[in-house]
Amino acid sequence: MRRLPQYAALVAYIVFLAFPLLWLLSTALKTPQEMALTEPTWIPREPTLANFTDAFGEQDLVGAALRSLIVALFSSVITVLISLPASYAMARYRSLLNRVALGWVLVSQVFPFILIIIPLFMILREMDLVNTLPGLVAVHVTFTLPFALWMLQGYVRAVPPELEEAAAVDGASRLRSIVSVVAPLLAPGVVATLLFAFISSWNEFMFALVILQNPDVMTLPLTLVRFTGPEGVARLGPLAAASLMATIPSLIFFAIIQRRLKSGLMAGAVKG
Amino acid sequence: MTATVTRPAPPRRPRAKRRHVSRQTREMWLLMLPALVPVLLFSVGPLLYGIGLAFTDARNTRVHETSFVGLENFTDLLADGDFWASFRIGAIWAVSVTALQFLAALGLAVLLNQNLRFRGVARVLAVVPWAMPPVVIGLMWKLVYHPDAGILNDLLGTDVNWLADFSLALPAIIVVGVWTGMPQTTVVLLAGLQNVPKELYEAGEMDGAGRWRRFWNITLPQLRPVIVAITSLDFVWNINQFGLVYVLTQGGPGGQTRLPMLFAYEEAFRYRFAGYASMLGLAMAIVVLAVLGLYLWRQMRENR
Numbered sequence: 001m002r003r004l005p006q007y008a009a010l011v012a013y014i015v016f017l018a019f020p021l022l023w024l025l026s027t028a029l030k031t032p033q034e035m036a037l038t039e040p041t042w043i044p045r046e047p048t049l050a051n052f053t054d055a056f057g058e059q060d061l062v063g064a065a066l067r068s069l070i071v072a073l074f075s076s077v078i079t080v081l082i083s084l085p086a087s088y089a090m091a092r093y094r095s096l097l098n099r100v101a102l103g104w105v106l107v108s109q110v111f112p113f114i115l116i117i118i119p120l121f122m123i124l125r126e127m128d129l130v131n132t133l134p135g136l137v138a139v140h141v142t143f144t145l146p147f148a149l150w151m152l153q154g155y156v157r158a159v160p161p162e163l164e165e166a167a168a169v170d171g172a173s174r175l176r177s178i179v180s181v182v183a184p185l186l187a188p189g190v191v192a193t194l195l196f197a198f199i200s201s202w203n204e205f206m207f208a209l210v211i212l213q214n215p216d217v218m219t220l221p222l223t224l225v226r227f228t229g230p231e232g233v234a235r236l237g238p239l240a241a242a243s244l245m246a247t248i249p250s251l252i253f254f255a256i257i258q259r260r261l262k263s264g265l266m267a268g269a270v271k272g
Numbered sequence: 273m274t275a276t277v278t279r280p281a282p283p284r285r286p287r288a289k290r291r292h293v294s295r296q297t298r299e300m301w302l303l304m305l306p307a308l309v310p311v312l313l314f315s316v317g318p319l320l321y322g323i324g325l326a327f328t329d330a331r332n333t334r335v336h337e338t339s340f341v342g343l344e345n346f347t348d349l350l351a352d353g354d355f356w357a358s359f360r361i362g363a364i365w366a367v368s369v370t371a372l373q374f375l376a377a378l379g380l381a382v383l384l385n386q387n388l389r390f391r392g393v394a395r396v397l398a399v400v401p402w403a404m405p406p407v408v409i410g411l412m413w414k415l416v417y418h419p420d421a422g423i424l425n426d427l428l429g430t431d432v433n434w435l436a437d438f439s440l441a442l443p444a445i446i447v448v449g450v451w452t453g454m455p456q457t458t459v460v461l462l463a464g465l466q467n468v469p470k471e472l473y474e475a476g477e478m479d480g481a482g483r484w485r486r487f488w489n490i491t492l493p494q495l496r497p498v499i500v501a502i503t504s505l506d507f508v509w510n511i512n513q514f515g516l517v518y519v520l521t522q523g524g525p526g527g528q529t530r531l532p533m534l535f536a537y538e539e540a541f542r543y544r545f546a547g548y549a550s551m552l553g554l555a556m557a558i559v560v561l562a563v564l565g566l567y568l569w570r571q572m573r574e575n576r
Contacts, residue, residue, distance in 0.1 A: 003388065006383060006386065006388060007388065007389075007390075009379065009383060010383050010388055010390060010391070010394055011390075013376075013379075013380050013383070013394055013397075013398075014390065014393060014394050014397060016451070017394070017397040017398060017400070017401070017451070017454075018397055019416075019423070020412050020413055020415075020416050020451070021397075021400065021412070023412070023415060023416050023423045024412045024415060027415050027421070035421050036421075038420075039426065040421060040422065040423055040426045042423070081306075082306035082307050082310070083307055085302075085303040085304070085306060085307075086303055086304045086306065086307035086308075088303055089299075089300045089303035089304050090304075093296060093299075093300045097300075097304065104311070104315075104316075108315065109505070109508055109509075110508055110557065110560060110561065110564070111319060111553075111557050112511075112512050112532075112533060112536070112553045112556050112557055112560075113512065113514065113533070114322075114533055114536040114537060114540065114549060114550070114552065114553035114556075115319060115322040115323065115326075115550060115553035115554060115557060116315065116318045116319050116322055117318075117540075118322055118325060118332065118540050118546050118549060118550055118553075119317075119318040119319075119321035119322045119325060119550075120314060120318040121332070121541075122321075122332070122546070123313075123314070123317070123318060123321075125334070138310065138314055139314060141310055142310045142311060142313075142314035142315045143315065145307060145310065145311055146311070149307060174299070202405070203405035203406065203407070205405075205406060205407050205515040205518075205519075206514055206515050209515075209518070210537075210541060221405060221406075221407040224407055224408070224411060225407060225410075225411070225518075225519055236415060236418070236421055239411065239415075240411075240412075240415060243408045243411050243412065244408075246405060246407075246408055247403070247404050247405060247408050250403045250404060250405060251403055253403070254399065254402070254403040
């Protein structure tokens with residue numbers, strides 16, 4: 001019983017962290033009639049999946065989800081394709097570039113986005129890329145790149161250079177040894193980086209808000225924000241359902257990397 | 273910051289390869305090129321361009337002759353009451369969210385570091401906000417705060433339109449900010465806690481130090497570098513926050529939650545004063561760098 005205050009504190013944290021999530025879930029499962037009640041209920045009286053099917057029935061939402069998917073796929077694949085050779089260079093050749101790249105990761109955190117987005121918007125307008133998905137892909141690639149590079153070069157470092165030297169002795173060219181020796185060993189790192197880039201793009205809101213102003217090309221986060229009109233509570237159910245579905249890719253990502261997260265960051269508890 | 277396991281760098285190649293240096297350098301640049309082009313074109317370039325724009329009267333329209341105006345934007349900024357209001361809100365937001373995030377995360381990390389039941393549940397929950405798209409977090413809290421269909425009024429027995437109330441909107445979004453940013457902070461602090469050598473606690477216990485004394489004289493000083501790093505990062509992220517608050521209130525009611533970035537966004541994309549908004553961004557960057565520099569400098573000096 002000595003631990004009572006600690007348990008009380010832990011419960012308070014759990015409640016604070018969980019209650020908005022439960023409320024989102026509860027709202028997603030309610031009928032419009034129940035939403036309109038003056039006394040909100042925690043547990044839906046007649047839980048229904050109608051909100052989810054309604055969300056799928058919304059032309060805007062489905063189209064936006066597809067566009068988000070396309071943007072995220074292209075962004076992640078392009079990010080990995082261009083950061084693979086660069087990360088190899090960073091890991092294998094010692095140079096200033098390493099430090100410059102890390103410096104850039106930090107600088108891009110400190111500088112407010114407004115300082116970049118205004119000229120970026122003007123540049124994209126000159127290139128006729130405003131209101132287009134390729135424009136957004138270019139921006140997502142650029143801003144995922146520093147971190148993706150950093151992730152990948154860690155994986156490249158973990159591949160012993162002796163393997164490449166052995167391949168070179170067997171007469172393989174540098175390119176050949178990269179393609180058939182290093183690349184296969186990098187597979188887990190590539191998958192992790194792909195997922196990271198995919199999620200960053202799928203979740204991204206700020207750049208999309210500025211670059212995509214035409215509702216016909218908006219991505220999912222933008223469409224979700226525009227979804228609640230002035231009609232009041234009627235559309236809150238489908239909005240909650242769609243929000244939950246929009247979270248699924250991130251949840252999958254975190255479920256996959258959770259092991260790593262645990263062993264890398266949250267571990268040690270077992271060690272003692 | 274992260275504890276990724278990296279092997280030591282590969283051994284340097286023998287000096288005899290010196291002759292190939294130029295070929296190696298060429299190879300390196302060739303490999304870097306695909307990554308350099310987008311970074312220079314869409315990131316470094318715009319940043320420099322943006323700093324330049326701050327000294328012009330650029331408008332965000334196709335037809336406008338831009339001319340150099342020197343520090344005019346800056347003097348306008350200093351005389352702009354709306355900017356100072358926004359700046360004050362931004363300062364309150366960033367300082368209180370960072371401080372509350374830190375205190376809440378430290379408490380949670382200490383709890384998670386003990387052998388308590390339900391610890392697993394709390395651990396999973398503590399990571400969930402991290403996994404959610406910021407827009408969904410904003411929408412979720414809008415549902416919680418909703419005046420009619422929201423749960424908060426029902427729980428507290430109140431009848432308040434939280435996000436539209438002049439005095440309550442800012443505290444309401446600060447709560448959301450704390451909820452959103454707690455996971456990273458908790459995970460980092462927990463990792464720090466687990467690296468505190470057990471021997472120190474044993475020694476402390478032998479010397480008869482109580483729980484509080486041990487926390488105050490062992491845990492906190494040992495955690496110090498981690499605390500400095502994560503609070504600095506949190507501060508920068510919070511002062512530059514945009515998406516979450518845009519979704520929650522769009523800066524309303526009456527500008528009560530208009531953080532500097534929302535103010536700059538409106539100036540640039542609603543009123544199309546690109547030059548003025550760039551100066552605002554530049555001024556914020558300088559303020560952030562100054563605050564950060566002062567904080568880190570003081571911490572390092574005290575550390576000696």
